[in-house]
Amino acid sequence: MAQVSLLIGFTLILLGLYGALTNRDILRMIVSFTIADAGVNVVLVSVGYMAHRTAPILDSAVPAGQAAARIIDPVPQVLVLTAIVIGLGVTALMLAYAYRLFRLRGSLDISQFMDLKW
Amino acid sequence: MIRNALIGLMLFILGSAFLTLTMGFEPATELNRTAAYYATHAQEEVGAQNVVTAVLITWRGLDTLGEVTVLFLTAAIVSLVLSRSKAPKGASGSGFLPSGELLTTGTKMLLPLIALLGAYVMANGHLTPGGGFQGGAILASGALLMLLADPSRRFGHKIIHRVESASGLAFVGLGLLGMLFAGGFLDNKLLPLGQFGALFSAGIIPIVSVLIGLKVGAEFASILESLEETEDA
Amino acid sequence: MVSSILILAIGLGTAFGLGLLNRRRAVLALGLTLGALGLMAAMAVGWLIVLAQGAAPVEIYTAGAEPPFAINLRMGLMEAGAITLITLTGLLAVLALRTALTRMGRGSMAVVLVLIMALSGLVMTRDVFNLFVFLELMAISTGGLALLSKDIRAIAAGFKYLIISQLVTILLLVGIIFTYHATGSLNIDDIPETAMGFSGLGLALFLILIAVVLELKPFPANGWALDVYTAAHPGFSAVFSAASGTAMLVVADKLVKAAGPDWFAMFTLLGLISFIGANIVALRQDNDRRLLGYSSVGQLGLLLAVIGQQDVLGEGYLYVAGGLVLSHAVAKAGLFWMSIMVKARGLSDWAAIRVRPPLVIAFATFLAMLTGLPPFPGFYAKWELAQVLATTDRLPILAAILIGTLIEAVYLFRWFGMAMKRETDTPLGPKQIDCMVVLITLAAAFGLGALWGDLSENGNLFATVPMLAALFFLALEPMPAKLKNGLAIMALVYWFAAHAGVYDPMRLIFLLVMILGGAVILLASFNEDGRRVGFYPPAMLMYAGLALLLEAQSTFEFFAAWEVMTLGSYFLILRGKQSEPHALSYMIFSLGGAFVLLSGFALAADGVTPFPLSALSLVPEQVAPWVFALLAVGFMTKTASVGVHIWLPGAHAEAETDVSPMVSGILLKAGLYGLVVLLLAMGRQSLHGVDLVNVLAWIGAISAFVGAVLAVFQEDAKRLLAYSSISQMGYALFGLALMNHLGWLLAVMFVINHYVYKSMLFLAVGGVYKRTHTKLMYKMGGLITLMPFTFVSVLVGIIAMSGVPPLSGFGGRWIFYNAILETDLRLPLVLIFMSGPVGFLYLFRLIHTIFLGQLKDENHQIKEAPIWLLVPQMIFVAFLIGFAIVPGLVLQRVDRFLGTVFGDQPLIWHGRAVESAFGNWNPVAIMVVIVVIFVTLFGILIAKNHDAVKVKQFNIVFSAERPYRPETTHFAWNFFAPYRRAMGFMEMPLVTRFWGGVSEALSGTAEFTRKLYSGNGQTYAVQVILFVVTVYLIALGGVA
Amino acid sequence: MSSFHWVQIPYALLTLFIVLNYGLIMTAVVQKIAARVGGRHGIPFWQNYIDLVKNFAQRSKITHGVMFYLGPVFRLAGGVGLLLFVPTIYGSTWAQNFSFAGDLVLALYFVFFGTLGMALGAGESGHPHAAIGVSRGLAQVTMAELPLALAVYAIAVQYHTLNITEIVAAQQGGLFHWTLFTNPLATVAAMFAFVGTMMRPPFDVVLAPQEIPIGPPTEYHSAYLALMQTNRAIFPVAKTVIYMNLFFGGASSWGEFAIKVFALYMVSAFIGVVHPRFRVEQSIRFFMKWGVPVGVLAILMV
Amino acid sequence: MTLLMLATLLCGAGMIGAALVALLTRQTATAVLAAGLLSLFASVLFVLLAAPDVAMTEAAIGSGLTTFLFFYVLGRIRREDKK
Structure with a gap:
């Protein structure tokens, strides 16, 4: 189960990267990057998954005593939470840049912005 | 064409690296050292039912603080990026479709529900799945809905900044208090752990969740705000 | 001393607090920012003094729990030194950036505060994921601060930077999670010494280390960094090069110490390639800030190589690495801040600084520091490094470092020559504060020289x-x-x-x-x-x-x-x-x-x-x-x-x-x-x-x-x-x-x-x-x-x-x-x-x-x-x-x-x-x-011709007639013509041709390799991934 | 190493007088021989005396500056000094001149004293032809002197001394003790140098009469020229004395001295008469192709 | 083939399909929509992987806000492009 989701996650990352590196349109690049981020999140969570165990909530169903035996590893989930929000932050910033770049040169093609070279 | 092929080959090799990672990976049957500690000590050390929130806000509080700062940064920089570039003269004017009847009445009906859900998710962060970020996101989607319904509507710019700064400062303040009175920076034993499972339990976690929720909500709103402001030339 | 987590808290608190001020009170906001940075710097210096007197490194626990279960920070001598450098650079940078900051409003000041706080966090944290969060903070704030510059190309530079930080994020996160899975804890101290094997923990560590190396702008894959250096406001570029560079170096050092000596060779190799490559390409640069960008990339490469040599350097490591880092940071910050005052961007436009002699001294000092000339810290560090490398017969590394420094000296002193000898019509910026910032850096340079002299057991040159x-x-x-x-x-x-x-x-x-x-x-x-x-x-x-x-x-x-x-x-x-x-x-x-x-x-x-x-x-x-x-x-x-x-x-x-x-x-x-x-x-x-x-x-x-x-x-x-x-x-x-x-x-x-x-x-x-x-x-x-x-x-x-x-x-x-x-x-x-x-x-x-x-x-x-x-x-x-x-x-x-x-x-x-x-x-x-x-003979001659009188000039050759062009009568030009016909073959400039050939080859490769940076953000991303993949294959080959 | 006694001064003057007269007569005789070879009658052998007296008698009111004035003095001092620093007659008490002051190195380098003075004087005269002559002379002498220096080094190593008297002493006792036979290579190299520096064709482009009016001394006349002509008599003899001492067993009596000097001088005369004039680069290449290799062989073989 | 495994495979196929659509489609709008869809599938997968918090966040932020941001910026750009 974990292996399958890992594979899914990695394929998503690779697809995202492929999209980001081949598409010339900036917005499509940012979309590809969000896909890659989603892939990373899937990988992160699937590493923490353990078979036949439940979510790390200690309530009536999972009393504190048996917690160690019944819940899955909470740490990857914490990391993912932060990672998603940071991913959103960076995406929002890139979108703002994309918009400003568009305002600058009137086009969204990355190869239009090459005056800083050599 | 060759360029894409080269990139494809490169990513294939990267993929092979990832593949060796996946092949070498076998899911743990037993909780590792850190997770086992969290599982056993969640109740008496932090007093929160939701172990994820416990770890998120207390044990790895610095991460969350850093995280919130990320959002604060994004909001500030997006407003910097967009504030100085008013829309070119010709292109201004709210371009949104005039919000239909359905949308305005729907918003009026849904808004309280969304606000209630957001508040609930935020407050019960330590009991049920959810917490500061999720609550904030829901509130932000509420603000988004209002924006969609009435594009010319402007939130009080000052209020958003006030809420954002105040909650940030409060969060840091709580952390410092924790360092002075409790065990360390952001330690939640500043307040009594209270009865396990009750609303006001697990020390400062609920307060921090609320603060995070407010801050995240305010930040998303300010991002939308600065996007919106580029409208009025 | 007060707990050093306050440094982070003050930074964050003030950043959030700035939001409370209303928009028009920009000057007050600037004052607050300066005050906060000053306070942070004072604390850092306090810690530095306490630790320098031999106190043991201090561990700071957060959330009242033991490290593997909560994030802990450490404040050792290296960390204290790095943070002092970062906070002081931040302080002076805010001074240098004051006009831009007041123009952009209190938001930008908050971003600067968060950047300095993030860098200090990076230096102190012992937790890998916390490292990632601070890294992201640094990335976003750097992307944001690139907007301070009036140069509209800064936006493109900022965007390229963000693309690369996305790639780094992906690599780092995958690396972190698999390390966590293998070691069971997110703390750096729990990472065992692993061989450079390529499965499980080995590969995870490889991903983390390569992500950190990418942040250190390694030579072939650093087009994005150069664009930021060229377009960003020089006040900020100083922070980007000196402060972020130092912070990333400390992070690299922490990680590679944990990962074990097996990885040192990789660091040294990447460092040297970056050092020599960047310096060669810099030979053909004519934009001053881009040249400084190349130079700082080279210096970071050198420091990466030095980190790679720490197993050999032993207890002298802190002295050598510290000397080189401080020389690089102070010199680079000083030069960037000087470039604020020079309005035009050509290398010879720096001739404007000749108006103020103290600036000329500052310029010369900074160049001397970069090339490791006495009496500055770089000299003692280079001497110590050479001794150690020769003793453990790593001569090829020493040779590479010396050749790289020599190439760097070539373009730096060529620049100095242009500044001293050429003329420019763009006068120097009038602002006094910029000049004062540079002079403070100059004083720091000489102070560090004296300090490093005292520390070196070979005797202090200033004494x-x-x-x-x-x-x-x-x-x-x-x-x-x-x-x-x-x-x-x-x-x-x-x-x-x-x-x-x-x-x-x-x-x-x-x-x-x-x-x-x-x-x-x-x-x-x-x-x-x-x-x-x-x-x-x-x-x-x-x-x-x-x-x-x-x-x-x-x-x-x-x-x-x-x-x-x-x-x-x-x-x-x-x-x-x-x-x-x-x-x-x-x-x-x-x-x-x-x-x-x-x-x-x-x-x-x-x-x-x-x-x-x-x-x-x-x-x-x-x-x-x-x-x-x-x-x-x-x-x-x-x-x-x-x-x-x-x-x-x-x-x-x-x-x-x-x-x-x-x-x-x-x-x-x-x-x-x-x-x-x-x-x-x-x-x-x-x-x-x-x-x-x-x-x-x-x-x-x-x-x-x-x-x-x-x-x-x-x-x-x-x-x-x-x-x-x-x-x-x-x-x-x-x-x-x-x-x-x-x-x-x-x-x-x-x-x-x-x-x-x-x-x-x-x-x-x-x-x-x-x-x-x-x-x-x-x-x-x-x-x-x-x-x-x-x-x-x-x-x-x-x-x-x-x-x-x-x-x-x-x-x-x-x-x-x-x-x-x-x-x-x-x-x-x-x-x-x-x-x-x-x-x-x-x-x-x-x-x-x-x-x-x-x-x-x-x-x-x-x-x-x-x-x-x-x-x-x-x-x-x-x-x-x-x-x-x-x-x-x-x-x-x-x-x-x-x-x-x-x-x-x-x-x-x-x-x-x-x-x-x-x-x-x-x-x-x-x-x-x-x-x-x-x-006697003179006597005879006088006896015969004692009353001889001087003949007028043309009585000899033209029998008193005046030639049309009298100056040609003096036989002086090509005086030994027959000798030249006979021995002319000796004149063939064989040696000059040889050295000319060498310099031609160098600038030829420079011209060829700098085409690598085509300016296209996407190409830079491809180069980064290509760099990662090639290092992976080489390391894999190395291990197999 | 005998120290200085006042009596040596009259002895030296006596040697100087003998050599001066011998020089004047010998150069005139050689000039006559060269003319006779060319089918001409040639000048009377006392011609040089007449020229000398004429020039001395002529009064001159002009000079071209201080160095021009000092040029001939330097020149003659060089010639006389060279003669007096080298012992002319081996064994005779009074013909040792002032050789105590220095050894072979002094003699070798003192040759340049005269040349330098001459060059400065000619340069001061302001006449372009003088300057051209000087530049040609100096250019040629650099390569011409080289075989001599190599030969001198060879025999210095062979005889383990730089003192001329000791070298001559080592060559006494019969013909076959001369350096000519004990070290033929060095002697051949030295003879190359001898021919090259004797200012006779084929190496006399410096003061070639037709091309540039007698080269450096173009502007000299009356007493200046007189001094130069006395030097032109003494200098070749003094140089030949050095060659004689080093390579041909030195002279134990004035008779032997006269014959050997004349014979040596005739060597350069014979070669000069039949050869056309070399240009400077041709003579330089000639010495580089022939003179220097022999010299190098000499110092390697010793 | 437990039910769980089947559900994950389905989700995975959906996600990869959405990703391919996002990469290959002509108009950017469909790409953004595909990304949103992908993020929804991801949140479902997270639920399967016993991570409810993450699922909620991914749903709220991933599909909700990110998609909106994209559409908003896309709208602004498309409108200015025509002028």
């Missing part, structure tokens, strides 16, 4: 008297030149008097020539009036170097003195009008020679510090020839032997009137002194069966002959003298290489003779130049009547130099003959015999074309050379004649000393005559006989 004197003269700048000149002469005479007694005769001769001789030449500087800013500090720096050279006991002191001398003389030569390219080639050859010396000393010391010079003789057998070869090459670059001589003609010819004699008469002797010390200590060495001393003899002979032949064909008087210096130094080198008593006596004779007549001739030609404003000999002619004293000094000079009997030159030739009769070295003698008469040619050309022949119309009313130039010349004439009559006065003591060295006493001194195993030489008798014959 030595000569260095203090040089700095003292820096303070004297506003005083009039004549007063400073008097002080300088007194200082030199005092130093000579203080040390004359204590030295052995051989060193006494060098002291006499270098220090007392320097004082005599300085007499000529009385001729200049006004303040003459920028002459005396470099001059005294050079003399300080020379004084320390003679004082040096250990290899460190010798090498430090050598580099101080090079630095001082470079600034002196640069003062000449068209001396820019020549000063640059001088600096490159000198630095190249100095680095060869450094590797030689490091190889010899083999870990023993301080390594006394005399211990060179105890160097083990298999290493000794290599040490000998390296040191000999290093010294020969200073005596300009053939092969490394192309810098000399330009440097000596283009220098100022009173600088040429200093540089030619005195500085070349430093090389000879080095060779004397080397040969005294190591004696004969042979490498693969080739006797190195014979090779030296051959090089000496060839340079003697080639120098003389090339001198014959020169049209420029000073170049002629410069080439003749090469020839004379060749003679002296040959003398030394004979390794027998008389050979060394010959060398000493040459040291004295060459100093006297070369300074005399240079001053004379300088005097003529002052009057005729040209150095080209065919433009002069017939000046004997107008400048009689200069003529006399040149006449005596060439008689002495050509070895014609009555004067002291003949003494040198006589000792030479006796010396070669004792050696079995035959073939080089042919070249030496040939260069004797050839010397005669160029000397006659010098005196004939300038003083004899027809006087040109435009030279009719020129006056005699200024009095102050003539005084030293007359002193030298008197000395020459005295030395010719009584050579024993000086030579006898040296002869006795050499007797003790070589154990034989070939010369027997009878009163004033001297006798050797082969012949005898009675200088007094010769002088008397010649003078008597001369006077």
Whole structure:
């Protein structure tokens, strides 16, 4: 189960990267990057998954005593939470840049912005 | 064409690296050292039912603080990026479709529900799945809905900044208090752990969740705000 | 001390707090930001002091739980130092950015605060995921702050930066989660030492490390960083290069320490490639900020390599890495902040800083720090690094580092030359605060130099008297030149008097020539009036170097003195009008020679510090020839032997009137002194069966002959003298290489003779130049009547130099003959015999074309050379004649000393005559006989033609008719045409073509590789992934 | 190493007088022989005396400057000094001149004293032809002197001394003790140099009469020229004396001295008469192709 | 083939399909929509992987806000492009 989701996650990352590196349109690049981020999140969570165990909530169903035996590893989930929000932050910033770049040169093609070279 | 092929080959090799990672990976049957500690000590050390929130806000509080700062940064920089570039003269004017009847009445009906859900998710962060970020996101989607319904509507710019700064400062303040009175920076034993499972339990976690929720909500709103402001030339 | 987590809390608190202020109170917001940064800096400094006094590193736990379960921060000496640097850079950056920040509003100030807080967090945190969060904070704030600059291209740069940080995020996150899965904890200390294997933990660690390396802008994959450097506001670029660079280095160090020694090799390799690659490509840069970008990429590469070498550096690691990091950070921040004041972006537009001398000093200091010249921390660090690398025989790494530093020196000093010599029409920015920021950085630079001096066990350069004197003269700048000149002469005479007694005769001769001789030449500087800013500090720096050279006991002191001398003389030569390219080639050859010396000393010391010079003789057998070869090459670059001589003609010819004699008469002797010390200590060495001393003899002979032949064909008087210096130094080198008593006596004779007549001739030609404003000999002619004293000094000079009997030159030739009769070295003698008469040619050309022949119309009313130039010349004439009559006065003591060295006493001194195993030489008798014959014949001639009257100029050639173009009647141009037809093949500039080829190849590769940065953000992303994949494959290959 | 006694001065003057007269007569005789070879009658052998007296008698009111004035003095002092620094007759007490002052090295380098003085004087005269002559002379002499220097080094190593008297002493005792036979290579190299520096064709482009009016001494006349002509008599003889001492066993009596000097001088005369004039680069290449290799062989073989 | 495994496979196929659509489609709008869809599938997968918090966040932020941001910026750009 974990292996399958890992594979899914990695394929998503690779697809995202492929999209980001081949598409010339900036917005499509940012979309590809969000896909890659989603892939990373899937990988992160699937590493923490353990078979036949439940979510790390200690309530009536999972009393504190048996917690160690019944819940899955909470740490990857914490990391993912932060990672998603940071991913959103960076995406929002890139979108703002994309918009400003568009305002600058009137086009969204990355190869239009090459005056800083050599 | 060759360029894409080269990139494809490169990513294939990267993929092979990832593949060796996946092949070498076998899911743990037993909780590792850190997770086992969290599982056993969640109740008496932090007093929160939701172990994820416990770890998120207390044990790895610095991460969350850093995280919130990320959002604060994004909001500030997006407003910097967009504030100085008013829309070119010709292109201004709210371009949104005039919000239909359905949308305005729907918003009026849904808004309280969304606000209630957001508040609930935020407050019960330590009991049920959810917490500061999720609550904030829901509130932000509420603000988004209002924006969609009435594009010319402007939130009080000052209020958003006030809420954002105040909650940030409060969060840091709580952390410092924790360092002075409790065990360390952001330690939640500043307040009594209270009865396990009750609303006001697990020390400062609920307060921090609320603060995070407010801050995240305010930040998303300010991002939308600065996007919106580029409208009025 | 208060807990250091407060540093983060203050940063964050103020950042959030700024939101509460309303929009219009920008100045208050700026005040708050400065206050917060000041507080953070104060805490950091407090911690630094406490930890520097030996307190143990402090662990800070958060959330009241033990580390693996909560995030912990550590505050050790390295962290405290790094944070102090970061917070102070931040403070000064905010000052530099104040206009941009107030314009952008309090949001941007909050971003700066968060950036500084994130960097401090990066340095302190011990948790991998926390590292990721702070890294993201740094990435986003850097992307944001790129907007501060007025340059609209900054937005594109910011976007490219964000693309790359996305890639880094992906790699880092995957790495972190798999490390967590393998080790069970997110804390760095729990990462076990893993081999570089490529499965599970090994691969995860690889991903984390490669992500951190990417953040350190490695060479092939750093187009994005260069764009940020070029477009961003320089105030921010300083933070980006100094503060973020340092923080990432500390992170890299933490991670690689945890990952284990297996990964050091990868770091070193990547670092060196980045260091050399970036420096080569920087050769072709003409935008100043992009050049600084390349330089900081190179320096980060160097530091990455040093981190890779920490297993070998042991406890000296903090000292070396600290020295290099601080030098890089302070210099780079200073240069970026200076670029705020320079409005235009071309390299030669920095000429605007010449308006304010303190800025020129700052510029020179920062460049010296970057290339690791004394007395700054980089020098001590480079010395320590060289010692360690040589002891653990990692010579290829040392060689790579030295070559990289040399290339960096090339483009930095070319830039300095442009700034000093070119003109620009964009004036300097008027703001005082920017200037004040730069001066604070300058003070920090000197403070660090002193600090690193104290820390180094080899002795602090600032503590030595000569260095203090040089700095003292820096303070004297506003005083009039004549007063400073008097002080300088007194200082030199005092130093000579203080040390004359204590030295052995051989060193006494060098002291006499270098220090007392320097004082005599300085007499000529009385001729200049006004303040003459920028002459005396470099001059005294050079003399300080020379004084320390003679004082040096250990290899460190010798090498430090050598580099101080090079630095001082470079600034002196640069003062000449068209001396820019020549000063640059001088600096490159000198630095190249100095680095060869450094590797030689490091190889010899083999870990023993301080390594006394005399211990060179105890160097083990298999290493000794290599040490000998390296040191000999290093010294020969200073005596300009053939092969490394192309810098000399330009440097000596283009220098100022009173600088040429200093540089030619005195500085070349430093090389000879080095060779004397080397040969005294190591004696004969042979490498693969080739006797190195014979090779030296051959090089000496060839340079003697080639120098003389090339001198014959020169049209420029000073170049002629410069080439003749090469020839004379060749003679002296040959003398030394004979390794027998008389050979060394010959060398000493040459040291004295060459100093006297070369300074005399240079001053004379300088005097003529002052009057005729040209150095080209065919433009002069017939000046004997107008400048009689200069003529006399040149006449005596060439008689002495050509070895014609009555004067002291003949003494040198006589000792030479006796010396070669004792050696079995035959073939080089042919070249030496040939260069004797050839010397005669160029000397006659010098005196004939300038003083004899027809006087040109435009030279009719020129006056005699200024009095102050003539005084030293007359002193030298008197000395020459005295030395010719009584050579024993000086030579006898040296002869006795050499007797003790070589154990034989070939010369027997009878009163004033001297006798050797082969012949005898009675200088007094010769002088008397010649003078008597001369006077009697002169009497006869006067008796016959006593009332002869001077004939008018054209009574000779045109029988009193005036030719259409009288100046052509003076036969001076292409004077030795037949000789050129016969010996022209010698003129082929083989050596110049070789070195030209080398520089062409370098700038060719630079031009080719810099096309790599096409400016397209996507291409940069592809390059980053390609870089990761290639390193992965190589590392995989390495492991398999 | 005998020290200086006042009596040596009259002895030296006597030697000087003998050599001066011998020089004047010999050069005139050789000039006559050269003319006779060319089918001409040639000048009377006392011609040089007439020229000398004529020039001395002529009064001159002009000079071209200090160095021009001192030129001939330097020149003659060089010639006389060279003669007096070298012992002319081996074994005779009074013909040792002032050889105590220095050894072979002094003699070798003192040759340049005269040349330097001459060059300075000619340069001061302001006449372009003088300067051209000087530049040609100096250029040629650099390569011409080289075989001599090599030869001198060879015999110095062979005889382990630089003192001329000791070298001559080592060659006494019969013909086959001369350096000519003990070290033929060095002697051949020296003879190359001898021919090259004797200012006779094929190496006399320096003061070639037709091309540039007698080269450096173009502007000299009256007393200046007189001094130069006395030097032109003494200098070749003094140089030949050195060659004689070094390579041909020196002279034990004035008769032997006269014959050997004349014979040596005739060597350069013979070669000069039949050869056309070399240009400077041709003579330089000639010496580089022939003179220097022989010299190098000499110093390698010893 | 437990039910869980089947559900994950389905989700995975959906996600990869959405990703391919996002990469290959002509108009950017469909690409953004595909990304939103992908993020929804991801949140479902997270529920399957017993991570409810993450699922909620991914749903709220991933599909909700990100998609909106994209559409908003796309709208602005498309409108200014026509002028």
